[in-house]
Amino acid sequence: MQTTQPIRIDINGIMQETVGPRGLTREDLTTLPIAAAFEGLKAKRGQMRWRELPHNQTEIVADLEATAADIRAKFENFVVLGIGGSALGPIAVHQALCHLRYNELPAAKRGGPRLYVEDNVDPERMAALLDVIDIEKTMFNVITKSGSTSETMSQLLIITDLLRKKLGEDISTHIIATTDAEKGNLIKIAGREGWKTFYVPDGVGGRFSELCPVGLLAAAVCGVDIRALLVGAAAMDARSQSENLFQNPACLLAAAQVASMRKGCNIHVLMPYADGLKYVSDWYAQLWAESLGKRYGNDGSEIYAGQTPVKALGVTDQHSQVQLYTEGPFDKVITFLGVDEYRTTTPIPAGYLDIPDVSFLCGHTQNELIAAEQAATQYAVGKSGHMYSVITLPVLSAHTLGQLLYMFEVMTAFAGELLQLNAFDQPGVEEGKNATYALLGKPGYDAMRAELAAAPAPNPAYII
Amino acid sequence: MQTTQPIRIDINGIMQETVGPRGLTREDLTTLPIAAAFEGLKAKRGQMRWRELPHNQTEIVADLEATAADIRAKFENFVVLGIGGSALGPIAVHQALCHLRYNELPAAKRGGPRLYVEDNVDPERMAALLDVIDIEKTMFNVITKSGSTSETMSQLLIITDLLRKKLGEDISTHIIATTDAEKGNLIKIAGREGWKTFYVPDGVGGRFSELCPVGLLAAAVCGVDIRALLVGAAAMDARSQSENLFQNPACLLAAAQVASMRKGCNIHVLMPYADGLKYVSDWYAQLWAESLGKRYGNDGSEIYAGQTPVKALGVTDQHSQVQLYTEGPFDKVITFLGVDEYRTTTPIPAGYLDIPDVSFLCGHTQNELIAAEQAATQYAVGKSGHMYSVITLPVLSAHTLGQLLYMFEVMTAFAGELLQLNAFDQPGVEEGKNATYALLGKPGYDAMRAELAAAPAPNPAYII
Numbered sequence: 001m002q003t004t005q006p007i008r009i010d011i012n013g014i015m016q017e018t019v020g021p022r023g024l025t026r027e028d029l030t031t032l033p034i035a036a037a038f039e040g041l042k043a044k045r046g047q048m049r050w051r052e053l054p055h056n057q058t059e060i061v062a063d064l065e066a067t068a069a070d071i072r073a074k075f076e077n078f079v080v081l082g083i084g085g086s087a088l089g090p091i092a093v094h095q096a097l098c099h100l101r102y103n104e105l106p107a108a109k110r111g112g113p114r115l116y117v118e119d120n121v122d123p124e125r126m127a128a129l130l131d132v133i134d135i136e137k138t139m140f141n142v143i144t145k146s147g148s149t150s151e152t153m154s155q156l157l158i159i160t161d162l163l164r165k166k167l168g169e170d171i172s173t174h175i176i177a178t179t180d181a182e183k184g185n186l187i188k189i190a191g192r193e194g195w196k197t198f199y200v201p202d203g204v205g206g207r208f209s210e211l212c213p214v215g216l217l218a219a220a221v222c223g224v225d226i227r228a229l230l231v232g233a234a235a236m237d238a239r240s241q242s243e244n245l246f247q248n249p250a251c252l253l254a255a256a257q258v259a260s261m262r263k264g265c266n267i268h269v270l271m272p273y274a275d276g277l278k279y280v281s282d283w284y285a286q287l288w289a290e291s292l293g294k295r296y297g298n299d300g301s302e303i304y305a306g307q308t309p310v311k312a313l314g315v316t317d318q319h320s321q322v323q324l325y326t327e328g329p330f331d332k333v334i335t336f337l338g339v340d341e342y343r344t345t346t347p348i349p350a351g352y353l354d355i356p357d358v359s360f361l362c363g364h365t366q367n368e369l370i371a372a373e374q375a376a377t378q379y380a381v382g383k384s385g386h387m388y389s390v391i392t393l394p395v396l397s398a399h400t401l402g403q404l405l406y407m408f409e410v411m412t413a414f415a416g417e418l419l420q421l422n423a424f425d426q427p428g429v430e431e432g433k434n435a436t437y438a439l440l441g442k443p444g445y446d447a448m449r450a451e452l453a454a455a456p457a458p459n460p461a462y463i464i
Numbered sequence: 465m466q467t468t469q470p471i472r473i474d475i476n477g478i479m480q481e482t483v484g485p486r487g488l489t490r491e492d493l494t495t496l497p498i499a500a501a502f503e504g505l506k507a508k509r510g511q512m513r514w515r516e517l518p519h520n521q522t523e524i525v526a527d528l529e530a531t532a533a534d535i536r537a538k539f540e541n542f543v544v545l546g547i548g549g550s551a552l553g554p555i556a557v558h559q560a561l562c563h564l565r566y567n568e569l570p571a572a573k574r575g576g577p578r579l580y581v582e583d584n585v586d587p588e589r590m591a592a593l594l595d596v597i598d599i600e601k602t603m604f605n606v607i608t609k610s611g612s613t614s615e616t617m618s619q620l621l622i623i624t625d626l627l628r629k630k631l632g633e634d635i636s637t638h639i640i641a642t643t644d645a646e647k648g649n650l651i652k653i654a655g656r657e658g659w660k661t662f663y664v665p666d667g668v669g670g671r672f673s674e675l676c677p678v679g680l681l682a683a684a685v686c687g688v689d690i691r692a693l694l695v696g697a698a699a700m701d702a703r704s705q706s707e708n709l710f711q712n713p714a715c716l717l718a719a720a721q722v723a724s725m726r727k728g729c730n731i732h733v734l735m736p737y738a739d740g741l742k743y744v745s746d747w748y749a750q751l752w753a754e755s756l757g758k759r760y761g762n763d764g765s766e767i768y769a770g771q772t773p774v775k776a777l778g779v780t781d782q783h784s785q786v787q788l789y790t791e792g793p794f795d796k797v798i799t800f801l802g803v804d805e806y807r808t809t810t811p812i813p814a815g816y817l818d819i820p821d822v823s824f825l826c827g828h829t830q831n832e833l834i835a836a837e838q839a840a841t842q843y844a845v846g847k848s849g850h851m852y853s854v855i856t857l858p859v860l861s862a863h864t865l866g867q868l869l870y871m872f873e874v875m876t877a878f879a880g881e882l883l884q885l886n887a888f889d890q891p892g893v894e895e896g897k898n899a900t901y902a903l904l905g906k907p908g909y910d911a912m913r914a915e916l917a918a919a920p921a922p923n924p925a926y927i928i
Contacts, residue, residue, distance in 0.1 A: 008927060008928065009927070009928050010922060010926060010927045011926045011927075012922040012923055012926045012927070014926075015923070015926060017920070017923060018920070018922070083779075083780060083783045084780075084782075084783025084784055085783070087780075088784065099592055099595070100588060100589055100592035101592045101593065101595060101596045103568070104567070104568075104596045105595065105596065109595075119780050119783075120739055120777065120779060120780045120834075121779055121830045121833050121834050121837070122737075122738055122739040122740075122806070122830070122834060123806045123808050123809060123810035123829065123830040123831045123834070124564060124738070124739060124740060124806050124807055124808045124810075125564055125739045126810045126830060127808040127810055128563060128564035128565045129565065131563070131565060131569065131573075132565045132568045132569065147821075148821040148822075150825060150833065150837075151779060151783075151833070151837075153821075153822045153825060154812050154825050154828075154830060154833055157812050157813055157814075157815045157816070157822070157825060157826065158810065158811075158812060158813065158830075160815055161813035161814075161815060185816070185819050185821050185822055188819065189816060189819070189822075206783075246925060246926075246928070247928060248928070249928045252928060266730070266731070266793055266795050267730070267731065267772055273586075274586055274588070275584055275586045275588060275589045276586075276588060282784075285784060285785065286783070286784035286785070289784060289785050289787065289788040289792075290784060290785070290787040290788065292788075293787050293788025293789075293791050293792035294787075294791055294792070295791040295792075304791065304792060304793050304794065305792065305793070306788045306791070306792030306793055308731055308772075308774060308788065308792070308795070308796065310772060310774055311775065313584065315547070315584060315585055315615060316547060316548075316551075316583050316584045318548075318893065318896060319547045319548025319549070319583075319615075319670075319750070319893075320548055320552065320746075320749060320750035320753060320754060321749065321750070321753050321754070322892065322893055322896060323753065323754040323757045323758075323890045323891075323892040323893050324753040324754065324756075324757025324770045324772060324892075325757075325892075326892040326893075326895065326896075327757050327758050327759040327768065327770070327891070327892035328753075328757035328758070328759075328768060328769065328770030328772070329730055329768050329769070329770055330768065331730050331772070332772065342586070342587045342588050343588055344587050344588045344591040345587060346587035346588075346590045346591055346622065347622075348618050348621050348622060349621055349622065349625035350621075350625075351620075351621045351624055351625060352621070352649070352653060355649050355652065355653070356906075356907060357611075357612040357617075357649050358612075358617045358621070358649055358653075360901070360904060360905065360906035360907065361614060361617060361618050361621060361904070362621065364618075364904055365587065366585045366586070366587040366590060366618060366622075367587045368904065369585050369614065369615070369618055369900075369904065370584075370585050370586060370587070372899075372900045372903035372904050373585070373614075373615075373896070373900050375899070375903060376896045376897075376898075376899030376900040376902075376903060377896045377899075379895075379896070379899050379916065379919070380892075380895035380896035380899060383895060384892070384895070426787045427787075427791070428786065428787040428788075428789075428790040428791035428844075428848070429782065429783075429786055429787050429790075431790065431843075431844035431847060431848070432782060432786060432790075432837070432840045432841045432843070432844035433840070434840075435836075435839070435840030435841075435843050435844060436833075436836045436837050436840040437824070438840075439836035439839060439840060440824060440825070440828055440832065440833065440836050441824065442820075442824040443820065443824070452843065455843070456481065456482070458474065458476040458482070459476055459479070459481060461710060462474060462475045462476045462478075462479060462710075463472060463473070463474045463475075463476070464472065464473050464710070464711060464712070464713045464716060
């Protein structure tokens, strides 16, 4: 299998030639501010430190690999305490590159500890985790760049308390902190407790952090070839240098999406046809939503921009969403994400040969079935006049996944340039954070507490 | 805990009084064709056979419980082979009412077999399943109403072949079929093979089938109180009789969504604040999308209707989607789905008391934290002028879940009446099915094969 071949994109399904009048013309793409966007991307490369991650981590990778080898030898479980950008990347990479039922395999077949990524504060969930792991045989990796993420810090308080009850004051054998090298609470705590630390580099925001230690440690612990992941990302970085839109996969996809937004498509469905790629959609959903969902443009004008990402899974969601995708409004672009070859072949044996509705399947493989269904769904979506694009991995490998993740990151940055907004901040989450602090009585939030108290009472007529 | 209390809905967050000019007025609701929709719902009750499921299954429930008890005693694994409506309900109920890490618990703590719901044909997935189960210790429940679902039948061919190699020709001890009582291939196969069968009643479409044996068998096998589920659904049926819109939760929610669609909201986010409710969003996504995503209205006119469901999870997706929800376009309604009480309390212990950004959490519980975050996020969404509604379960139980599922079903049917379309068919999936048949060489699909062959070649300029 060609595990290091380039991934392909195909936007024919977005163009009028394929889908008719509701598709795009070449002019819809070329009349976007492409040259300015390429300029912006080049000018900001110095700030976009995530772009250098495939190139500048030689020593860090060696440290990660040594640390991972030690954890693989000593621990039954590896638990990530993190949320959002600290969780979605580790989940996506693990699902893509480890056995689909990795945690259920016997230890010898796994080769490394079970992986748990705890990205919620549901009290039932923490209790459920503690029902199935022995914390003395567990390494915890607490990840928060700022060190002030309430969800993660609440988990850390619970876990450190439990560990100290078992191990005494020094719990440094069971915790690794991944955070900013200088700023914030977590680095302060880790320093005085003597915990091993990895760093989230400056200029690498949460949703762009998968290819730094945030994502790489969990991947290495589970046996993923993290060097190949970075080499794949570097290959995509090289392809992303082209300023010919039609030779630059990340930027062409971005242009197609932005042009579709101008035609009223406020929804972007990412629909992998592989269980291994399922959680890439979740990771992408944060990247696309949080980067482009912005009230203000660079010039300070109100734009209320953003395209809502939707996660789907082929073929599963053909039986859930495709009715809507083919017969519903012309408000979405569907990106099919497929592979040329699966890593297993599963034949469909003969049986019930007298029943034609069943027997036509016999002698085929599930590989052929899923490939036919993807092609058929693309055809049906296009025939109904709805826009779609296709991304294809020759095979799912660390290298091709690295290409894919890096492509989505550059795509998002380029879309930010085309839309003339800041793709790297998230001012809209402050309001909710502050209200949470106020509700929990954190000092310094009296004004917000007063504001919440002053909110008009709900109308009982609208409560049943 | 009040496990049989009524669930509540609150649409204040949709109204202008709360969210300002982009919200709805009372007139936006009352000027919908409400009376006609109630008429339609009443007139079609005879056809909507899913509405009777809470009332007419006494004997079936007894059979299901006896069968489940037998399976619980004999098998290590219970595998559902099904997709779409045959899978999403079983997954949602299991996640809601069983331990959050059920499959990982030791057998004694589980009390029943592990559950696997196989709703895809990814060849890697079938191989992964077979790596972790011993099929001789596994009961398979193949579910397809029509008996011609290619995905499910391909799985059945693989599994029956393996079982026969282990057990000989008679594999009836290891398979239960859930299908139409008379029509289709599966009932034919089950009959001649002597398999135990349960039936999907006439007039109960896939996405409305969770409360018939499609969903109830897996639930009972995992120890869910299926009688309580049905009693809860019956309680919601009673509440759904009211023709006062403002006393009928299902219909008021439907009216609010349809009115929001008229104001340009083509997206409906369902965001549970409980890991247990996570997959209710997936189940709901099929129900809402497939029922209302329709090209033609009842009068034959082209309407291209449909509101795209989006799955989110609180608090996790606050760190992924809330930036978009508060600062992005006014194109969505967010329905928060919460609980008054979680089934566990998880205290946050003291620690790092000298760091105020952390120590304010100490002494609280994760229960308080997640509740504060839900309230804060609702506040932030409303303050930004975006519409939201709230559904609250007093506690997550079989009874309240039964209420919730039934409410969503009636809500969907009522929305279909308001939109004057057929909420119970899915004509848009035929095109893709036929193209799949053609691509796999099924006899009788020559015309489609010719159509596919005649499709214009893709333009290589749009492939990179």
